[in-house]
Amino acid sequence: MLTQRTKDIVKATAPVLxxxxxxxxxxxYRRLFEAHPELKNVFNMAHQExxxxxxxxxxxxxxxxxxxEDPGSLTAVLKNIASKHASLGVRPEQYPIxxxxxxxxxxxxxxxxxxxxxxxxxxxxxxxxxDILMGMESELRERSGAQPGGWTGWxxxxxxxxxxxxxxxxxxxLEPADGGPVMNFEPGQYVSIAVxxxxxxxxxxxxxxxSDMPNGRSYRISVKREGxxxxxxxxxxxxxHDHVDVGDEVRLAAPSGNFHIDVDATTPIVLISGGVGxxxxxxxxxxxxxxxxxxxxxxxxxxxxxxxxxxDRLREAARTNPNFHLVVFxxxxxxxxxxxxxxxxxGMVDIKPIRDSVLLTDADYYxxxxxxxxxxxxxxLKSLAVPEARIHYEVFGPDLFAE
Numbered sequence: 001m002l003t004q005r006t007k008d009i010v011k012a013t014a015p016v017l018x019x020x021x022x023x024x025x026x027x028x029y030r031r032l033f034e035a036h037p038e039l040k041n042v043f044n045m046a047h048q049e050x051x052x053x054x055x056x057x058x059x060x061x062x063x064x065x066x067x068x069e070d071p072g073s074l075t076a077v078l079k080n081i082a083s084k085h086a087s088l089g090v091r092p093e094q095y096p097i098x099x100x101x102x103x104x105x106x107x108x109x110x111x112x113x114x115x116x117x118x119x120x121x122x123x124x125x126x127x128x129x130x131d132i133l134m135g136m137e138s139e140l141r142e143r144s145g146a147q148p149g150g151w152t153g154w155x156x157x158x159x160x161x162x163x164x165x166x167x168x169x170x171x172x173x174l175e176p177a178d179g180g181p182v183m184n185f186e187p188g189q190y191v192s193i194a195v196x197x198x199x200x201x202x203x204x205x206x207x208x209x210x211s212d213m214p215n216g217r218s219y220r221i222s223v224k225r226e227g228x229x230x231x232x233x234x235x236x237x238x239x240x241h242d243h244v245d246v247g248d249e250v251r252l253a254a255p256s257g258n259f260h261i262d263v264d265a266t267t268p269i270v271l272i273s274g275g276v277g278x279x280x281x282x283x284x285x286x287x288x289x290x291x292x293x294x295x296x297x298x299x300x301x302x303x304x305x306x307x308x309x310x311x312d313r314l315r316e317a318a319r320t321n322p323n324f325h326l327v328v329f330x331x332x333x334x335x336x337x338x339x340x341x342x343x344x345x346x347g348m349v350d351i352k353p354i355r356d357s358v359l360l361t362d363a364d365y366y367x368x369x370x371x372x373x374x375x376x377x378x379x380x381l382k383s384l385a386v387p388e389a390r391i392h393y394e395v396f397g398p399d400l401f402a403e
Contacts, residue, residue, distance in 0.1 A: 006121045011068060013065075016110070017061065018058075021061065024102075040202050041202050044204065045235070078133060080258055084256070086141055086256055087191070087192040087257075090137065092134050095134060099126045148181060149182045149183040150183040150254055151254055157175060158247065159249075160175045161246065169224050169307070169309040170223055170240070171222040172221050172222075172240065172244070173218050185219075186257075188257065188281075189210055189256060191254070192205050193205070193251070197239060211282045219252070224237060225241045261366065263287055265364075267363060268360040269365075270298075270358055271298045273301070273367070275303075276309070277368035278310070280368055285298060289317065295325075297357055301329040301369070304330050314326055329346070331348050348373075350380075366394075367393040378391055
């Protein structure tokens with residue numbers, strides 16, 4: 001337990017750390033990787049190069065300090081962090097290493113202003129936070145290992161099918177190399193995939209949503225090609241698109257994540273996605289329409305038919321399920337794209353004109369896509385009086401959603 005004096009010091013110094021937060025986190029990562037270069041195999045080096053990880057961690061440290069009197073208010077955030085850590089294979093013995101270099105970075109940047117009392121208070125606060133996360137992560141690992149077909153750590157999978165879904169998205173069906181079953185998952189969850197990236201000389205890990213229903217035998221992920229193979233954002237996705245083929249082997253962590261529908265509920269769900277954000281929605285949709293009485297609305301935005309993955313299957317599902325309503329926006333339709341046939345509305349996804357279809361009694365709303373897209377949809381739903389508790393969203397990589 002933290003003493004009140006420790007909490008007071010952390011709260012009092014939080015604005016100073018926020019002011020110098022980005023510099024502190026830059027120093028932290030430099031120190032960490034110099035002392036432990038093997039950790040580059042765990043961290044997303046694309047986010048490092050782009051500065052996203054530094055921004056996200058700086059915000060997380062400040063948020064923790066702001067809420068240190070009531071850490072329970074951060075439970076949802078901490079659960080997401082714990083799920084990501086468990087999926088990345090973060091181990092308890094790595095927490096003291098991170099703490100050592102974070103405190104060292106604070107000392108380096110603040111200099112004499114970082115008094116012994118301040119460093120001691122932050123060390124205790126970090127230790128408290130680490131204990132909370134380690135407890136959550138241990139519980140997640142135990143739960144995964146205990147399920148039928150479950151496992152902890154990494155497991156080898158073989159690519160059994162590779163299927164282009166659009167000009168930029170490809171699906172991969174993955175089966176365990178050991179021939180055993182795989183654990184079930186909640187529709188909307190993701191898996192981490194670990195591959196060796198020759199351009200970096202490192203292992204890199206990425207999370208991809210599971211884009212099909214559980215079947216006990218295999219998993220399907222649908223991957224968007226990002227950037228170019230030599231650009232940070234495309235290190236892994238381009239490798240998967242261009243160099244991983246049927247019969248090749250990859251490593252997966254067990255399914256994880258808190259972004260999923262309640263499969264036991266009967267209340268309506270509204271799925272709102274942009275681009276490759278539709279992948280977790282496909283899994284949610286396929287599970288939800290198994291209940292013929294549950295209403296499902298799916299609002300999706302894409303540039304055009306060339307990049308709209310799984311569009312024919314979605315149209316067929318809408319045609320054959322009377323309680324499923326599909327609305328598609330194209331913001332850059334091709335010449336051959338026909339409004340009313342290939343898509344319903346031109347432009348970016350805008351919920352307000354279709355509010356009568358979207359605002360359903362007791363509905364839960366699930367958003368996935370680029371962060372600006374999710375921010376816009378979230379704010380629009382709020383402006384239409386949808387309660388915050390009924391709005392759920394998925395962020396891959398550093399969570400820069402909240403200001």
